[in-house]
Amino acid sequence: MELNKLTIKEASERLARSEITSVELTEAVFERIEAVESKIGAYITLTKELALKQAKESDKRRKADKPLSEIDGIPISLKDVVLTKGIKTTAASKILDDFIPPYNATVYERLMSAGSVLTGKVNTDEFTMGSSTEASAYKTAKIPHPHPNPLPERERELRGTPSPIPMGEGRGEGISTTRNPWDLSRVPGGSSGGPAAAVATDECLASVGTDTGGSIRQPASFCSITGLKVSYGLVSRYGVVSYASSFDTVGPMAKSVEDIAIVLNKIAGNDPRDSTSVAHDLPDYLTSLNSKITGKKIGIPKEFYGESLDPEVASKLRDAEKVFEKLGAKMVPVSLPLTHYAIAAYYILVKSEASSNMSRYDGIRYGHSVLKNKKLDRRLSILDVYLESRSEGFGPEVKRSIMMGTHTLSSGYFDAYYRNAAKVRTCIKREYERVFREVDVLLAPISPFPAFRLGEKIDDPLLMYLADVDTVPVNIAGIPALSIPVGFTSNNLPVGLQLIGPMWGESTLLQVGHAFQQETDWHLKKPVIK
Numbered sequence: 001m002e003l004n005k006l007t008i009k010e011a012s013e014r015l016a017r018s019e020i021t022s023v024e025l026t027e028a029v030f031e032r033i034e035a036v037e038s039k040i041g042a043y044i045t046l047t048k049e050l051a052l053k054q055a056k057e058s059d060k061r062r063k064a065d066k067p068l069s070e071i072d073g074i075p076i077s078l079k080d081v082v083l084t085k086g087i088k089t090t091a092a093s094k095i096l097d098d099f100i101p102p103y104n105a106t107v108y109e110r111l112m113s114a115g116s117v118l119t120g121k122v123n124t125d126e127f128t129m130g131s132s133t134e135a136s137a138y139k140t141a142k143i144p145h146p147h148p149n150p151l152p153e154r155e156r157e158l159r160g161t162p163s164p165i166p167m168g169e170g171r172g173e174g175i176s177t178t179r180n181p182w183d184l185s186r187v188p189g190g191s192s193g194g195p196a197a198a199v200a201t202d203e204c205l206a207s208v209g210t211d212t213g214g215s216i217r218q219p220a221s222f223c224s225i226t227g228l229k230v231s232y233g234l235v236s237r238y239g240v241v242s243y244a245s246s247f248d249t250v251g252p253m254a255k256s257v258e259d260i261a262i263v264l265n266k267i268a269g270n271d272p273r274d275s276t277s278v279a280h281d282l283p284d285y286l287t288s289l290n291s292k293i294t295g296k297k298i299g300i301p302k303e304f305y306g307e308s309l310d311p312e313v314a315s316k317l318r319d320a321e322k323v324f325e326k327l328g329a330k331m332v333p334v335s336l337p338l339t340h341y342a343i344a345a346y347y348i349l350v351k352s353e354a355s356s357n358m359s360r361y362d363g364i365r366y367g368h369s370v371l372k373n374k375k376l377d378r379r380l381s382i383l384d385v386y387l388e389s390r391s392e393g394f395g396p397e398v399k400r401s402i403m404m405g406t407h408t409l410s411s412g413y414f415d416a417y418y419r420n421a422a423k424v425r426t427c428i429k430r431e432y433e434r435v436f437r438e439v440d441v442l443l444a445p446i447s448p449f450p451a452f453r454l455g456e457k458i459d460d461p462l463l464m465y466l467a468d469v470d471t472v473p474v475n476i477a478g479i480p481a482l483s484i485p486v487g488f489t490s491n492n493l494p495v496g497l498q499l500i501g502p503m504w505g506e507s508t509l510l511q512v513g514h515a516f517q518q519e520t521d522w523h524l525k526k527p528v529i530k
Helices: 008-016 022-040 048-063 106-113 151-158 193-200 217-223 257-267 311-326 339-360 382-393 396-409 414-435 461-466 472-477 506-519
Strands: 043-046 075-079 117-122 206-211 226-229 249-254 297-301 330-334 441-445 481-488 494-500
Touching: 008 022, 008 257, 022 043, 022 048, 022 075, 022 117, 043 193, 048 117, 075 193, 106 117, 106 206, 106 257, 117 193, 193 206, 193 217, 193 249, 206 226, 206 257, 217 226, 217 481, 217 494, 226 257, 226 506, 249 257, 257 481, 257 506, 297 311, 311 330, 311 441, 311 481, 311 494, 311 506, 339 396, 339 414, 339 461, 339 472, 396 414, 414 472, 441 506, 481 506, 494 506
Parallel strands: 075 117, 075 206, 297 330, 297 441
Antiparallel strands: 043 117, 206 249, 226 249, 226 481, 441 494, 481 494
């Protein structure tokens, strides 16, 4: 078996038995990157020299029988919003095109303390604002619209019969948008499309992504890997570039639930440097995996199973329900009526927070600035510096977010929009608290449809936002959710489901998800890159 195809558990066991070395494992990963990266486009920055250095240090520790953890010597990538001291961190934005962080994010510190090997920084939508990873400033394909007026295309989309849009040439030498490894004409999902594509193609053994409104779960589903959106406050956000601070979470993306548990054991826990980090007693997520799920009550929320759900996706979810029933779980119909209001409340709140967070990128302290232009032959006011630096540095989706957020926070609109959305958020949280008094976990779709074509929704932000309709309620409630593969459509596109749990319910989610993966082999399927 090719070493890069190993799971963390398999690689760790082989490292412990001295059957392989971390250097051999790391070299196999970079050979894979060299072979497929031109077609997949998962990475923004590769750190091969550092990775081999870390791998050699890991081998020395293992030779001395002093490994730091199960992930000592395991190649892992990071979404390019996680600060890495001395290594460029861009958040996929031109406004951070030359930003070298002076310190590490807590999550990276914890991975280094456990001995992991950093393969590089992987692609994302700019400042994680997107649902397809097409909004990256560094890997953006030119995808021509087949119609001079986009309205007919939108009408076809709303009727459920979208026409395919041909892919165009990428901007820049050797640069193209990150692509779905199961179908290179489709998106990998977003905003953690880079991590998902890298894990799915064995360009790393695991990755760390972020989830603000579904950005771990949706790309995990589209690329047929496993991903965990954690309870808000479980994993430190210190040193992770913010989109919407009261929604952002940091979590693992890997090849199996077992690997998710291994990584989560290393990155979870309170951090005094993060005021939103919660001091909570943590279980060993790995040891509870093999518990039986007999008697578990799995809720089926009817609001997630409407007419917009693709029939093939619905069929795979029903098949998954039968597997859980075979394992002894009981399916329980439940209702979450406020789900209908989640997408509107979510986008009002996150765009408001984004507007505030983006104000720090002013062209003065760090990042892109017109003041660095040596050919500048005129004197600029401070307002000119702000306007020109931000206009050049930010992409369309970030500008749209700033405008939307500033509008909803402005005088005369705050009460009508932001305050009401905040009230809806509280009501949705209480609704989930109520339903978890009836069931142990919920089973729901991650997306109403499988991966869509590159360019299919990029011209219509509203359609793109609706891609998150099944994931954002979880972020509003601040609770955890696990994405696992459950099959493929007739044209070989992956389908995933999300298991949703109560606050701090990660152990139960992992236990239920692991039981499913022990019974099925969907998570073992690999894409063929042509």
